Amino acid sequence: GTELRIATVAPAGSSFHKRLQGLGADWARGPGGLRMNIFPGTQGGELQIVRRMRVGQIHGAMLTSVGLGQIERSVTALQMMPLLFRDWEDVDRVRERLAPELERRLFEAGYVVLFWGDAGWVRYFSRTPIHGIRDFRNLRVYASSGDPESVEMMKDYYRPVVLEPDQILLGLRNGMIDALPIPAFLANFSQVPSYAPYMLDLPWAPVTGALVLTVRAWNQLDPATQAWLRETSLRAGPEMRRASRAEDEQAVQAMRDKQGLKVVPLSAEAERELRHEVGKLYPRIRGGLVPAPMFDAAVDELRNGAGTGS
Amino acid sequence: MALLHRVENLLLAATLAALLACGVTSLLPAWAAADELIRHLTLLTGMLGGMVAARDGQLLAMGAVVQALPHRARVPAGLFTGFVGTAVTALLTLAAWQFVREEVGSGSTLAFGIPRIALQAALPLGFAVITLRLAWRSAAGAGVRLGVLVLAVAGAVVAEHLGADLALARVPLLILLSIATVLGVPIFVVLAGIALIWFLTAGDPVASVPLDHYDQVTNPLLATLPLFTLAGYIVAATGAARRLVRLLRAWSGHLRGGPAVVAVLACTFFTAFTGGSGVTILALGGLLMPILLNSGYRDQSALGLVTGAGSLGVLFAPCLPLILYSIVAQVPMTTMFLGAALPGLLLVVLASAWGIAASPPVARRRRFSWRRARVTTWRAKWELLLPVVPLVLIFGGYALPVPAAALTAAYALLAAAFLNRDLPRGARLLEVVRECGALVGGILLILGAAMGLTNLLITVHVPDRLTEWIGATLESRWLFLLALNLFLLAVGCLMDIFSAIIVIAPLIVPVALAFGMDPVHLGVIVLANLELGYLTPPVGLNLFMSAARFGRPVLTVARASLPMLAVLAVGLLVITAFPQLTLALPRWLGAAGGG
Ligand code: NA
Ligand code: NA
Numbered sequence: 069g070t071e072l073r074i075a076t077v078a079p080a081g082s083s084f085h086k087r088l089q090g091l092g093a094d095w096a097r098g099p100g101g102l103r104m105n106i107f108p109g110t111q112g113g114e115l116q117i118v119r120r121m122r123v124g125q126i127h128g129a130m131l132t133s134v135g136l137g138q139i140e141r142s143v144t145a146l147q148m149m150p151l152l153f154r155d156w157e158d159v160d161r162v163r164e165r166l167a168p169e170l171e172r173r174l175f176e177a178g179y180v181v182l183f184w185g186d187a188g189w190v191r192y193f194s195r196t197p198i199h200g201i202r203d204f205r206n207l208r209v210y211a212s213s214g215d216p217e218s219v220e221m222m223k224d225y226y227r228p229v230v231l232e233p234d235q236i237l238l239g240l241r242n243g244m245i246d247a248l249p250i251p252a253f254l255a256n257f258s259q260v261p262s263y264a265p266y267m268l269d270l271p272w273a274p275v276t277g278a279l280v281l282t283v284r285a286w287n288q289l290d291p292a293t294q295a296w297l298r299e300t301s302l303r304a305g306p307e308m309r310r311a312s313r314a315e316d317e318q319a320v321q322a323m324r325d326k327q328g329l330k331v332v333p334l335s336a337e338a339e340r341e342l343r344h345e346v347g348k349l350y351p352r353i354r355g356g357l358v359p360a361p362m363f364d365a366a367v368d369e370l371r372n373g374a375g376t377g378s
Numbered sequence: 379m380a381l382l383h384r385v386e387n388l389l390l391a392a393t394l395a396a397l398l399a400c401g402v403t404s405l406l407p408a409w410a411a412a413d414e415l416i417r418h419l420t421l422l423t424g425m426l427g428g429m430v431a432a433r434d435g436q437l438l439a440m441g442a443v444v445q446a447l448p449h450r451a452r453v454p455a456g457l458f459t460g461f462v463g464t465a466v467t468a469l470l471t472l473a474a475w476q477f478v479r480e481e482v483g484s485g486s487t488l489a490f491g492i493p494r495i496a497l498q499a500a501l502p503l504g505f506a507v508i509t510l511r512l513a514w515r516s517a518a519g520a521g522v523r524l525g526v527l528v529l530a531v532a533g534a535v536v537a538e539h540l541g542a543d544l545a546l547a548r549v550p551l552l553i554l555l556s557i558a559t560v561l562g563v564p565i566f567v568v569l570a571g572i573a574l575i576w577f578l579t580a581g582d583p584v585a586s587v588p589l590d591h592y593d594q595v596t597n598p599l600l601a602t603l604p605l606f607t608l609a610g611y612i613v614a615a616t617g618a619a620r621r622l623v624r625l626l627r628a629w630s631g632h633l634r635g636g637p638a639v640v641a642v643l644a645c646t647f648f649t650a651f652t653g654g655s656g657v658t659i660l661a662l663g664g665l666l667m668p669i670l671l672n673s674g675y676r677d678q679s680a681l682g683l684v685t686g687a688g689s690l691g692v693l694f695a696p697c698l699p700l701i702l703y704s705i706v707a708q709v710p711m712t713t714m715f716l717g718a719a720l721p722g723l724l725l726v727v728l729a730s731a732w733g734i735a736a737s738p739p740v741a742r743r744r745r746f747s748w749r750r751a752r753v754t755t756w757r758a759k760w761e762l763l764l765p766v767v768p769l770v771l772i773f774g775g776y777a778l779p780v781p782a783a784a785l786t787a788a789y790a791l792l793a794a795a796f797l798n799r800d801l802p803r804g805a806r807l808l809e810v811v812r813e814c815g816a817l818v819g820g821i822l823l824i825l826g827a828a829m830g831l832t833n834l835l836i837t838v839h840v841p842d843r844l845t846e847w848i849g850a851t852l853e854s855r856w857l858f859l860l861a862l863n864l865f866l867l868a869v870g871c872l873m874d875i876f877s878a879i880i881v882i883a884p885l886i887v888p889v890a891l892a893f894g895m896d897p898v899h900l901g902v903i904v905l906a907n908l909e910l911g912y913l914t915p916p917v918g919l920n921l922f923m924s925a926a927r928f929g930r931p932v933l934t935v936a937r938a939s940l941p942m943l944a945v946l947a948v949g950l951l952v953i954t955a956f957p958q959l960t961l962a963l964p965r966w967l968g969a970a971g972g973g
Pocket of ligand 1: 869911918
């Protein structure tokens with residue numbers, strides 16, 4: 069039968085890998101016996117995986133919004149909006165609202181979305197406890213080199229230090245950076261608490277993503293197989309989201325138990341102040357990091373949701 | 379033509395200078411955005427250097443066979459390797475063009491609004507020039523050269539068009555390539571050629587090969603390679619070697635093997651903090667070789683010592699492979715650092731012991747003189763500060779490896795120009811820079827091509843299938859350890875250390891755990907094996923670096939490195955057989971467990 073090469077940055081044996089294997093087994097049971105050839109953590113970072121899909125070496129990938137944003141900028145509306153999403157319900161609502169338009173745009177760019185997923189919250193890990201906006205001021209904080217706009221923006225709050233992802237630990241160890249925003253599962257995996265043992269207990273932004281196939285690969289499949297992939301995705305999407313959300317909490321717990329992580333709560337007053345300060349960024353994010361129409365649609369959905377109460 | 383070559387040399391020097399300048403300024407927070415630019419300047423340096431190396435016939439090749447051929451067989455052999463080399467690079471050019479064409483649509487920019495594509499274009503352009511030059515060097519007559527070029531390019535274009543229809547031709551093509559390898563086709567042609575032929579005949583896009591080249595060469599740490607090499611070349615071109623030899627004689631002239639031990643320690647030290655990418659040989663080799671030769675070592679011993687000692691730092695914190703393993707294998711970093719320390723020390727002691735054994739006897743009893751020691755130390759003070767620069771910068775938390783490397787090169791330049799006042803000037807300086815650039819270019823071509831080959835192995839699942847087989851077939855722990863060592867040696871023969879760790883570690887850790895092995899012990903075995911891998915052909919990074927730096931055939935260097943290889947193998951056996959050596963320190967200091 070046909071074989072599709074699917075890549076992910078998640079390493080072999082990780083839960084993401086295992087769930088892809090599960091989905092692969094579902095694929096194989098369908099018409100045509102489609103085979104999923106998984107490459108866990110072996111085809112490079114998200115940018116590299118996108119490049120490999122462009123030249124046709126890889127047929128699909130599980131990407132976060134960072135990788136998807138390289139294909140279609142609008143996807144950033146699901147991730148690069150600090151403190152706008154308060155819980156998973158917010159994330160789900162905005163995604164449902166934006167998904168049809170995002171999927172249309174991704175299709176135009178050459179990619180078919182099979183399902184959307186997420187991978188926990190980005191939170192701040194630091195060497196010294198952060199109790200409020202003032203504690204940020206003098207911190208040197210990791211910033212991604214792929215993202216000069218947000219580096220520019222965060223200069224008002226702390227001292228961003230641009231590093232490659234694989235140099236984060238080196239930077240933490242030799243004291244170049246004091247803090248970094250990172251999802252819990254990744255912090256746990258990379259042993260971040262051994263250098264930055266404090267975690268600010270405030271979900272900063274969700275890590276969202278999707279499983280995509282290139283349109284080129286999609287068009288090679290017969291209609292029955294395409295329908296089967298759609299059908300398995302209906303189940304796989306919610307399942308993966310449920311599992312990764314549970315894992316987000318498990319990762320924090322594991323870091324507390326094994327790596328001496330200390331979770332630093334934020335007082336209501338301090339949280340209000342922080343949200344107020346970071347709120348000043350939104351006009352710059354709108355139209356900068358996140359295309360304005362998508363930003364407006366997301367904020368509109370969040371406001372309506374808050375109005376109807378949930 | 380001569381004018382064109384001069385322009386090319388100047389362009390190469392200008393690119394290196396820009397890399398140096400950007401590297402230094404990236405220390406300033408406001409210039410942090412220069413990072414992407416630095417990485418693409420590395421790409422540009424690599425392609426320009428590769429072009430110059432191809433022009434001057436300095437591309438690294440395995441072939442010592444050609445020299446052994448009778449004279450009348452050399453012309454057809456050169457024609458054959460020239461044709462194979464031209465055909466492979468023509469295909470690589472085509473593949474690079476396809477890769478860059480796909481990138482145009484992404485429309486991304488580097489720092490300062492420079493479109494990424496402007497520098498990515500260096501890839502197909504550089505390969506095209508190298509194609510022309512391989513055809514040029516294949517024969518003497520213009521007609522034959524043109525014939526080779528036309529035939530090779532036509533062959534590449536037709537093959538690319540046929541793709542999977544050539545499935546049956548895979549084995550014959552690979553055989554042709556291996557004959558060309560023995561006869562002396564450049565190493566990067568061999569590595570890229572295997573990947574290109576395999577992907578092509580499988581119906582997969584060949585563009586993945588230059589894609590991997592691009593990703594490898596623009597890897598954020600790789601800019602340290604041209605920069606540290608430049609620092610090494612500058613120091614080697616000045617009177618530093620002479621001053622350091624005097625210094626060494628003064629301090630250890632009365633001790634047998636003093637220079638060898640110093641060479642081993644210096645290489646270990648340098649590798650530990652530059653990350654074990656083989657750059658040690660480029661940075662220190664130019665100094666250590668003359669020191670050892672002047673101290674009366676045989677050429678073979680000196681070559682073997684410098685080549686082999688370049689990888690000894692891999693087991694010492696904060697060497698990058700060590701950190702990488704602890705992350706990939708999920709072992710606490712401090713435990714890994716402590717666990718690797720004693721095995722690392724063992725290898726250093728063994729290597730030093732061999733160095734002492736290979737030393738010339740101390741000619742006449744020379745008494746140690748404090749005065750002489752003081753004077754020679756004072757005269758060499760600026761050179762002695764050289765390794766201190768990157769160390770303080772990196773460990774003091776002032777800089778990451780790339781700006782640290784840039785500042786080291788800048789320091790070497792300034793110290794030679796203003797403090798020691800023995801920097802070569804004008805055309806001589808340009809020649810030093812050209813040599814450095816051609817060397818870096820040749821190495822980057824190999825590194826990029828090796829990545830394409832690594833990706834081929836990953837794509838056809840060679841590492842995972844092998845691990846599965848080992849786990850399923852072997853029953854005793856000793857058999858497993860033996861198989862593991864053989865497997866890792868094979869891996870080390872084909873892959874570079876970083877991809878080997880990323881690809882292999884997640885696969886073998888669960889298997890090793892099932893055999894009751896400690897993951898820290900496993901990690902030390904893996905790293906020690908990969909250290910050996912630096913010295914084993916066909917992909918032995920240290921062999922390439924050393925061959926390039928000292929202008930020797932790869933096989934000569936490989937032969938010279940045999941004793942060192944044997945010494946490391948003995949150490950590896952001890953490390954494998956006695957887990958206590960690894961586990962004692964972490965247990966004693968209570969860092970074991972957890973994670
Ligand atoms: Na190797
Ligand atoms: Na090797």
